[in-house]
Amino acid sequence: MILVSSPEEDIWVVAPEGRIDLTAAGSIEESLNGLISEGRANIVxxxxxxxxxxxxxxxxxxxxxxxxRNLGGDMRLAAASTNVQQVLKMSGMETLFSLHDTVPHAISALKARRAGPIV
Incomplete structure (x- = not known):
C-alpha cells in the first residue's frame, strides 16, 4: 500500500509500506510519476x-x-529504518539523498530550500 498526502502546500508525502521489492517498486514508481507528471516536484x-x-x-x-530536480524541486527521505539506511550506504547513495529523522524535519528542509538564502 502507498499513501500519498499533502500536509503542506506544494509538498507531497509518499508513504510506502512493507517490503520494497521489484513488484512494490513498480507501484511506487507509478505513484511518483503521477505526482511529477502533474508538476508536483517537492516530495518526501x-x-x-x-x-x-x-x-x-x-x-x-x-x-x-x-x-x-529537473523541475526545480527536490525529494527528501524520512524515517528510514536501519535496514533501508544500510542499503543506501552500501550502494553509495547516502550522499545523493537528504535523509531526515522525521517527516516534519524533511518538510522543514524542503521549505527552507524553497525559501532560498536569506539576504
Missing amino acids: IDFAGVTYMASAGLRVLILALRRV
Missing part, C-alpha cells in the same frame, strides 16, 4: 512503514530525484 518519501528495500527501489528513487 516516508519510510516509517518500510521494512526492506531492494535495488529496484533505489532505481525508482534515483529516477524520481532526477525528474523533480
Whole structure:
C-alpha cells in the first residue's frame, strides 16, 4: 500500500509500506510519476512503514530525484529504518539523498530550500 498526502502546500508525502521489492517498486514508481507528471516536484518519501528495500527501489528513487530536480524541486527521505539506511550506504547513495529523522524535519528542509538564502 502507498499513501500519498499533502500536509503542506506544494509538498507531497509518499508513504510506502512493507517490503520494497521489484513488484512494490513498480507501484511506487507509478505513484511518483503521477505526482511529477502533474508538476508536483517537492516530495518526501516516508519510510516509517518500510521494512526492506531492494535495488529496484533505489532505481525508482534515483529516477524520481532526477525528474523533480529537473523541475526545480527536490525529494527528501524520512524515517528510514536501519535496514533501508544500510542499503543506501552500501550502494553509495547516502550522499545523493537528504535523509531526515522525521517527516516534519524533511518538510522543514524542503521549505527552507524553497525559501532560498536569506539576504
